[in-house]
Amino acid sequence: YDDIYPFYPSQRTSFIFSGRLLTIILVFLVLTVSLLLILPGIRGRTRLFWMFRIITSLFIGVVLVVLNYTNSWAEARMTTNATYKSFSNAVINAEVGLHVGLYGINVTLRGTPMVQFNETINYNEMFSWHDTIEEEYKEALERGLPNPILYIAEKFTLSSPCGLIFQYRYSGRFASATLWTAFCCWVLANILFSMPVILYAGYMMMATAAFIFFSMVSFSTIMNVPRCVFSIGTDSFVTEFSHSFWLALATGVLCAIIGILVVAFNFLM
Amino acid sequence: QHSGSEITWEVPRFDGWYNSLGNPRRGAVGSHLVRLIPAHYWDGVYQPVLEPLQPNPRRLSRLLTEGPSGLPSTRNQTVLSLFFGYHVAFEIFDSRTPGCPPEFMNIQVPEGDPIFDPTATGKVLLPFQRGQRDKESGQSPSNPRIQVNSVTAWIDGSSIYGPSSSWSDSLRSFSGGLLTSGSEWNMPSEEGARNLMWSAPDPSTGDHGAQGLFELGNAWANENVFTAAEGIIWFRYHNYVAVELHKEHPEWSDEKLFQHARKMVVATFQSIALYEWLPGFLRGNKLPPYPGYQKFVDPGISPEFQAAAIRFGVTMAPPGVYMRNQTCHFRKIVNIDGSISPAMRLCHSFWKRQRLNVKTGQDVDDLLMGMASQVAEREDSIVVEDLRDYMYGPLRFTRTDLVAVTIQRGRDFGLQSYNNMRKALDLPPVSTFEEINPDLSRTNPQLLRSVSELHDGDVSRLELFPGGLLESTDGPGPVFSAIILDQFERIRNGDRFWFENKQNGLFTDEEIQVIRSITYHDVLIAVTSAESADVQKNVFFWRDGDPCPQPTQLNASLLQPCTNATKLNYFDGSRAGYSIFIITLLLFPVLSYLVACMVAFLRRHRYRKFQRRKVKAGDRAEEPAVGSTAYEWQGHKNQLQPVSVEVEKRRLQVFDRSGPSHRCLNLGYQDNIDVLLSNDRYHKALLLKVPKEYDLVLFFDDVSKRTEFVRHLRLEVADIGQEIRVKEMSEKELLKEALTKQERAQIVETFIRHAFSKVLEIEKCDAGDLSGVSRKRAREVLQCELTASEFADALCLKPDSLFVDSMFTLADKDGNGYLSFQEFLDVIVIFMKGSPEEKSKLMFSMNDIGGTGYLSKEEFARMLRSFIELSNSALSKKQAEDGIKAMMQAAGFDNKEQISWADFHFLLKDHEKELQFAQLNVKGVEKQEKKRLSQYQRVSFICPANSTNRTDGLELRRRKKVSVKTPNVYVKPKREQYIRNPIRQKVQQFKRFVENYRRHIISFIIVYGITAGVTVERCYYYAVQAGATGMPETSVVGIIVARGSAAAISFLFPYMLLTVCRNLITLCRETFLSRYVPFDAAIDFHRFMAMTAIILSVAHSLGHVVNVFVFSISDLSILSCLFPKVLSNNGAEIPPKWYWWFFQTVPGVTGVLLLFTFAFMYVFASRYFRRISFRGFWITHYLYVVVYILTVIHGSFALLQEPRFHIYLIPPALLFLLDKLISLSRKKVEIPVVRAELLPSGVTHLEFKRPQGFVYRSGQWVRIACLMLGTDEYHPFTLTSAPHEETLSLHIRAVGPWTNRLRELYTEENYLEFGAYPKLYLDGPFGEGHQEWVDFEVSVLVGGGIGVTPFASILKDLVFKSSVKSKFLCKKVYFIWVTRTQRQFEWVSDIIREVEEMDTEELVSVHTYITQVAEKFDLRTTMLYVCERHFQKVWNRSLFTGLRSVTHFGRPPFVSFFSSLQEVHPEVGKIGVFSCGPPGLTKNVEKACQQMNKRDQAHFIHHYENF
Ligand SMILES: Cc1cc2nc3c(=O)[nH]c(=O)nc-3n(C[C@H](O)[C@H](O)[C@H](O)COP(=O)(O)OP(=O)(O)OC[C@H]3O[C@@H](n4cnc5c(N)ncnc54)[C@H](O)[C@@H]3O)c2cc1C
Ligand SMILES: NC(=O)C1=CN([C@@H]2O[C@H](COP(=O)(O)OP(=O)(O)OC[C@H]3O[C@@H](n4cnc5c(N)ncnc54)[C@H](OP(=O)(O)O)[C@@H]3O)[C@@H](O)[C@H]2O)C=CC1
Ligand code: HEM
């Protein structure tokens, strides 16, 4: 110790990388590794086939779980000059991002450059609308988050005239529910693949695909809300579908293709 | 490219946060009000002080504020000043939105109130809802309830731009820094689609909705046109400034323009409000000079200010408002009824959507100019009737009293009394009412006196608002003035963004000076068409000499009268619709019932068609063999049968087209043949009269064929010297003339009855009455003669059997091929009445073909063969021959060439008794016979003890060993001690019941206990704990019922899945669990749980029917508290209609769909329809998938609470899925059938490969689908193979469509054609209750009809196990096989025989009960007994069944059987009874067991299974 106390840095921002996401990905990685470990026991060309099979299947699985917790179903970002904080007239140049997930939103604020006025401007704030986003917004106000973040979060409160929350909450909730259903279908499909007749596995893969698509449809209803203006400084932005959404689409298509192939294969045999 | 220094000051937030340096929350949206003095609540915490502690607000209001209108303001304050002040109020506070949960403090209207209760009902209430408060406050005395402010307390333009950034965004146009304008550039938008604006309905027209309301920063702007106009001024002013700035700085961005304009507008507003308007309003009471920003000052609105002081303005409100143009022309106002008034009436301008007089921007200008010219009402205690009696209220009661409401608001806010307020303000307290306002006590002493009376002279009770009104002179009195000044001073001094605060960097000194100099006049001139001279400089006062004086001080009588309150029940007009909806819901089951009936009808129809097609298909298969083709008609109801007819050698033969002859007429016996021909309808019909048989009616394809046939017939007949007599008639008559097969059958039946009635002296009437029959028919009956086949039929024998042949030949004395009445009589007389000798003689002569008096060896053998033939083919031909030989040997006939009657009779003599009773068994006679015969011949091995004295009882055969034991086995049961006390009997019964159904009872209690638990938890929650949501107050019963039952449903539906996990159940029943859980009762539990759940679903729905009713009569403000996530309160009041709840919410729609689904599931699952159309049941039952999906969706909306159903669902659903997967993993494996046999009586025997790893126990069943019959239709069948066998086998009886088609598939021809039998899918094995026989020392197995199938396997298994000496408990098994005729299940005989062969231990005792020869002791049977006895000596088996088992006739007498078992096995405490068969049978067994169990001896534990 040397009579010197260590420095305890307190975490300023609530969100860096979702611990949950990390866990999920780790679990699946461990699964993959352990499954791949049995590969050497398989002979010949089937080894390749099995490797392919294991990886594809686990990929789909991890995607289905992860998509629930990602915050990039829809995104909007812009670089703008924005008032930064209260009790100051400082205007910063920053990238403001809105990241919509199924359970809530993440709002990011990253200064360009990161350090301005001797302050590190790098915020990533999570607002979940699971219970009442009203409370979370109030907390955010009390914590005194930077203006752009509050500005965006406020759009998702119940009292906001935008009424975004009404649509987003249900879209997200149903998208997540159907996604979990898709996950169940995926589990079933995997069980069915190990049965004598794999036709049903094919159907189940198609069901998985269908539920992924339902989930996307459900999520995309957020675009039905009358456009709500997000205007910070002189610029404004619009949310657009993002990685997770397209990843869902890709996974859905992958599942559909596998399903169709299996079914077709079954009928041709 | 614009640099960061674009906006150089800190832009204030819209929500007031972070304005105060000391406390960022101060003055923000949602902040508390700030009390000047402590709250005064009745309970010290939150309950208001109401009557009788305080006077009735309405009474006080009338007393205090009634008075004439038309008195002008003493200081000539203008109406514009009044409404500007009103607008300022909106700028700094809004606590009008009702709080949640809703709380009411309705004002009781004194009886006989001239306005509200003219008929003196005494029941009128003025609605009043308590305001928003901080949820944390109001729990305990140190933090009594405190209200919250939903706008910023700062004067920061929240009434112009809205109290939040998104509000402001929604008002902005985002170009040029402007606010969005509507139809005109100088009018705000009226889109209304957004949920910003408070949109209460128009009390006079009921208009509601957001259309036509201005969108402004002040949520309440549309309350009346005048406030809206104030808002419009500021809206215009912002755009005016923005445009000016834009002109000045064309390069500025929208944002910069907007923020600059906003800064300017807010500063101007601040300046005018505090430095121009406020001093005027407060009689020149000025704020102290601006001391600079004071960071510790809280601008919080004080309740005293909000609920009392600032409301002083109500006294200045005029009854109407003038409009004028720039040239002082005061406009006439068009009223809603088309009449004209000089001014716009206040009471008619609330919440107007269609503003008749203020449509355009110019109209607003005119209104503003009018307001500037009009002098407000006097600052006294009088309030105009527009606010006192005709203030807008909710649609439920559209008028209210603003003064009363204000008083009530003070109580809601917990304000202290007037006197306490004075003390707090360092004013001397008053001790009498007169002291309040000495001037007033001079001018109007009466007023003070009556107010005093109302307070019982206690001035300390006088509340703040009335006190403040009373003290007013030319404006707010000292108390109100102090409160108001304090409020505005704090707002100003605490505001970091105050325009005079030089530290905030908003304005330079010069700019501040400029702003200070801007007056409201300047603003008006800037934003209206008025020129500077058109409006006076100080617009808040109208002084003499100012432009455009008002025509006259307005008073109410000049204006259109106010309309009285109207009442609206939100449910009006919904009653009929709602009733129809509920009736429709109730009709769901009826509809489903109708559909089920239709399905049943269609199914029967199609099945009949299928059977007919089957027949036809056979017909078409082959070409007509010989002769001419025609169609035979067999009665109106029957179809035409295609036949071919051949006439040849005296015989006319009718062939089925497929070949076999089905009728043969002998033409030789007749003299002439009558032929009738039709002479109409294409001349196709021909009737051939056949005297003693039914007539042959043929339809030919055309006349030529018919003529050809007749010609041919004539030729043939001519050969034998007969003639044909042809008659012609119409086809109709011809058919009428024809004697059909059915009619003939009736005649024969009557014939036989008559014959018996002669012999048995039965009363004629029983024999069939002839009186109703026509003479002709009666004669026919008497002339009737029986054909050989009719004779055989009467004896229930095959027509081509040897026995019938010999008998018929014997009886047909005249040899005409028919039996006449007399001939028939002669035979039956002997059988019915004759002595044993006579009978044996008859038998003898029957077989003595040559009439030689001796039976040759062949003839005797033939006789025996005929008997054996009668029984069944249990013996192979060789066996039979050997048997006969052996028998003859045994009888000592083997060395005789010929057998005399004496020998023959000797043979029978042992059985004299049987012979004595042996009779011919004739159809239709059983009933009369039974009674008589049964007393001697009740057949049972449990005959009374004395019957053993008789020759071996009536057993057909007894094993030697058994016969040794017999005497001590079948002793007559001793009379047990009979319990006479009925109560003890009941107790005994109950004890036994509990003993038998322990496991059931416990499981039942557990399941229903959990159900009750979850139900009670929710009921308790909603009844007691959910108070904070306001839900229970709204609809207490409905919500408790609905939520409680929903919880039960949430448990029952998911966990019901466990009862149908067939594989898991099969697995579990092998484990120790089966000692605690009655797995075999799973389906019973399933039914129970389903029924309970469905009933609860109905209860739940009814609960919601009540709730929806309550919701649709509740104000929106209440609903928005209950459903904040779905409904938000925008003042619209009108709740969603009932159909919104049912058809536009997720729970509603899915609920209705669920009810619909249940209606179908329920009706089709009823026993009746399940029997009729199993397919229908199964298909509708698969709706369970829909049920689960819908129920998950149903709760997903989280209207009332977060969904739980899926949490309940997940565990059982996983198990169910697992179970399904187990099934699936083997169901889709194709299994080849190795052998298929079509056994008699519609039984198909399938033998198929045993799949790998298929392990089962005897008595288990499987479900199979036949690939050719659809891969997803599975039917359950019991395995009849034993577990140790190589292959699996099933015996399938054809009872319905599927089983019939299956039988068709597995024919020899199909096998040859395809080279293999169709394959199967197999699912199983599944366990049923019959596996437990090993657990009992003594078991009774009862199989009825096809219900023997499980026992086939069990018996085989049992014997196998006993033979390999595996250790098991079982000591004795009684197998009782109940069947209609022994022929019905010949295959069972095979199995029993197999069992008997293996059963060296005498473990199994088999008893066959043949029910359809019930108690009939006929000659045939007698003969068989006789033969059998001899047969037995050699073969040791029954000739009758080919078995060693005991055969009985009639239904088994279970009770006596069981009670004898107790005697036989006295040491055994538990006897297992397993029955399987038709429900009637198992029910009888159950009853017998129950009866036995009432006695306190061995238990009979019954397991049953119905097919
Ligand atoms: C556990 C069990 C074991 C059985 N074992 C045998 C057996 O060994 N031999 C035998 O001949 N019969 C057995 N049955 C009866 C047999 O399943 C039905 O007779 C057969 O399914 C009739 O089908 P169908 O379409 O030809 O007749 P339908 O006319 O459709 O039905 C006739 C009767 O069978 C019932 N039934 C129809 N389909 C089914 C089905 N898929 N599942 C259950 N019941 C149905 C109906 O309720 C109706 O009462 C058994 C039934 C059960 C429940
Ligand atoms: N029960 C019905 O209405 C119909 C049933 N089915 C189907 O047929 C199958 C059963 O037919 P099957 O196997 O031929 O059964 P049966 O109807 O032939 O009955 C079998 C035996 O049980 C006897 N029995 C019936 N009820 C009792 C009773 N209460 N007490 C004592 N003995 C009794 C019968 O005697 P007895 O001859 O004296 O009646 C008969 O000997 C089932 O699949 C059923 O679904 C098909 C059509 C109609
Ligand atoms: C109205 C009362 C009901 C009755 C009388 C009833 C009766 C039955 C019966 C006799 C079976 C067949 C069991 C078998 O052959 O193995 C069955 C199966 C089943 N029932 Fe019900 N049931 C009822 C209601 C319900 C309800 C409301 C649900 C679910 C919401 C349900 C779900 C099921 C399921 C999942 C199966 C198993 C189906 C399968 O094996 O594929 N039942 N029911």
Ligand code: HEM
């Ligand atoms: C028209 C008829 C019905 C109406 C109006 C209705 C309405 C509702 C409502 C409003 C809820 C509360 C949901 C929430 O909190 O979001 C609910 C819950 C529920 N209802 Fe119904 N319901 C109806 C019929 C049914 C039926 C037929 C069933 C039978 C399955 C059912 C089962 C349930 C269950 C299990 C819940 C609890 C859901 C959960 O906790 O996840 N309801 N119902």
Ligand SMILES: [Ca+2]
């Ligand atoms: Ca404080």
Ligand SMILES: [Ca+2]
């Ligand atoms: Ca007045």
Ligand code: NA
């Ligand atoms: Na304000």
Ligand code: NA
């Ligand atoms: Na005849």
